[in-house]
Amino acid sequence: MTFLILTTIALFVIAIVRLMNVYDLSAEIRGGRTDDRATEGESRNMAWLWALFVVWLLGFLAWQFFEYKDDLLPRAASAHGPAIDNLFNTTMVIITLVFALTHIVLAYQIVKNYFRNGRKATYFAHSNKLELIWTVVPAAVLTGLIVYGLTVWDDVIYPKAEDPIVVELYSKQFDWTARYAGKDKVLGKSDYRKIDAGNDLGLLNVPEANDDIIVKGEMHLVKDKPVLFKFRSRDVIHSAYLPHFRVQMNTVPGMETAFEFTPTITTEEMRKETGNEKFNYVILCNKICGTSHYNMQMDVIVETQEEYDKWMREQQTWRQKKATASAESIIQ
């Protein structure tokens, strides 16, 4: 195999060397040397290839929009999602137009002005008017986009709900843990020095922590009820990425970060909508964090308040978990 590849390459190189020799020799025979600059014929060919290329490029882009539209993320499943998607679509329309128009103009100029013998270019060094136009027009468009973008940003990024579900999302190499505040609606304090085999999150032994509910692998949220995520990290930087909700925030050791949003579509509804029985919302890790960065996930189930309450009742509190664990160790 390796041998085959090497010989192919060698043959290829020899063939080109031979060709080049012939090319140069025949040029020398014909009258000295090949033209250093592009000839009229070459310039014409290249100009038309350019035009063809731009057609291909625009076609390729259109094909991708069409071909991949089903692979893109489905409808945003959070309250702020549509605002982001609208901003995205608006921006996308503008930049696609700019991209297409500039390339069409480029191709047009190329085909119109390729080198012909005996022709001379027009000496045209500057024009304040033109330059003013293409400073002011982009500036105006961008001002619009900046104002629009910042309005959305302000709406999305600052937590503001009255009474959200508070969840701590804790990251470590290579999994996620979610902690709900429990009955008292307060997350108990933690200290990383307290971490050990039975205490993954380093929780302190205080009442606020004892009623907290800790889950792995899958977490649950309520449709139309705001959730405030508080992120912590044990070891390196990770990033909690929930693409369907248009949510992402880094988790940073030594500090707490946060993101608040409201899910609007239940998992069940989304399964119907996408026609995919196995559909699940996921949390991915989106900041390189080591070997298994590519497989650091948690499922998110969005459901009605009743379903959520039922699920919640089935969970053990941190105190109950500790009790079970010590009972087990006594038995052993």
Add this chain to the structure above:
Amino acid sequence: MEYTHQPEAGQVQGHAHASSHEFDDEHHHAETFWSKYVFSQDHKMISKQFLVTAVIMGVLGMLMSVIFRLQLAWPGQSFPILETILGKWGKDGILDPNFYLALVTIHGTIMVFFVLTGGLSGTFSNLLIPFQIGARDMASGFLNMLSYWFFFASCLVMFLSLFIEAGPASGGWTVYPPLSALPQAMSGSGLGMTMWLISMALFIASSLLGSLNYIVTILNLRTKGMSMTRMPLTIWAFLVTAILGVLSFPVLFAAALLLIFDRSFGTSFYLSDIYIGGMALERNGGSPILYEHLFWFLGHPEVYIVLLPALGLTSEVIATNARKPIFGYRAMVASLMAIAFLSIIVWGHHMFISGMNPFLGSVFVFTTLLVAIPSAVKVFNYITTLWKGNIHFTPAMMYAIGMVSFFISGGVTGIILGDSALDINVHDTYFVVGHFHLVMGSAAIFGMFAGVYHWFPRMYGRMMNKKLGYAHFWLTFISAYGVFFPMHFLGLAGVPRRYYTNTEFPLFDNLVDINVLVTSFAILAAVAQAIFLFNFFYSIFKGQKSPQNPWHSNTLEWTAPVEHIHGNWPGAIPEVHRWAYDYSKPGYEEDYVLQTVPLRPDEKDEGH
């Protein structure tokens, strides 16, 4: 008209320099193989050293990308050749996940720093600054030589790190701590990371030595008549780039230094509340965010350090081959400066979702989107330069226009990433990978190719083959779009970057086609580079001899003899009488007027 005439009286403005070249013959007999080819202090030789080193590093970086693209398109598939090349990292022909990350990291580092910073600036600043401003050489030949050898040492250390037991640095080219600070966090954060940091320190030294030299040379050694506004745009671009480098690389050095302290001397600038490897770290009180600020304070200007020289080369190539003055010379200079200035105050757009204060995010949105304005000005000025031109499509010209195309297509997606609200969903996804490969990777590489094809005769006294140049261009151009366009869609589908495989998430199951398409184009691109390599090395030895001014250019480098001589011009240094862009000027029969041709009594000069 006489175009190849030796101008009469040229004068050097710099004092230090004027005396050192009066006795040229004295230099000559002392020349040995070592002083001529290895420890050369001649800018032309140093330029070639940079170029050849960059080409070799570029090939390495490209082969790496092919290897990890194979994994992404056909995850888990066995390619026996991988075991042959990679040994234990490719056991049974399957790429190891740790080594995947290592390859991505070293690929990024090589491409950004060694090929597009060292290679691009090193080659063309060295070649063109003395030639185009009319100087005998750089202000300090010795520092210039050091700059190359630091660069070489830096490349060597990075290369050697590929062969160590635990593997090279693997935390991404941005090497964020704590991942990069703690050997317990991943195998690449041990010796590999130390070597990465050493290599970077050497690189920064090289870059600073080079940049200071470029700045001093441009400011002090311009020949008589070469006022700032008569300088070709290449020189403006190199000047602005060098200043940007001097301002930002020391900050990267500081970031790296603190990281070295955290790694080796028990400090905690970047570490806090960490429990890893079954132990709580006693050190406390630092912040990883601090590193991000320091890194991106260089990191963002860095992408312009890569891009601006490419824009400069492109300006020169486009004007020459369109046979027209560059449109809006002053606006081009102003936009270079505006881009450079803005690039220093936009670093936070890499940190919108790092946990940084959201209000600070808003400020960075504002500054970031402003960069689009001078960029748009440049694009429109390029297009207007083609208007009513008489365009010679040499391979260099093809690459220059290709560069403009990438600058547009990569630039517009920047408007999405610079908008914090939109960045929430595409940050760190393949959308970003597609974006920066177009605007930084492809655009700068194409600028570099334009430079190589255009100035090859000036470097080697021979011509590259045109037909192979065209073939190389079209294959590379099409496959670059074929690789990087679809990546945007992967990103929009939510695929994160730096993932060894996408198979763990059912969400990505139907994206396999896209990955196969991308990899196929990547392989095609790699094959196309073989054409270039062949053309390059063949032409160095066997290409047709070049005439003195093959492209009928105006600038000074084409007034020097084809043979490289010490001091560049045999007699006096040429004197300059006009700006560099009098192409197709009315009143002249030929469609170009060398900068050395005196103005006619009634003639107006565009630069002063």
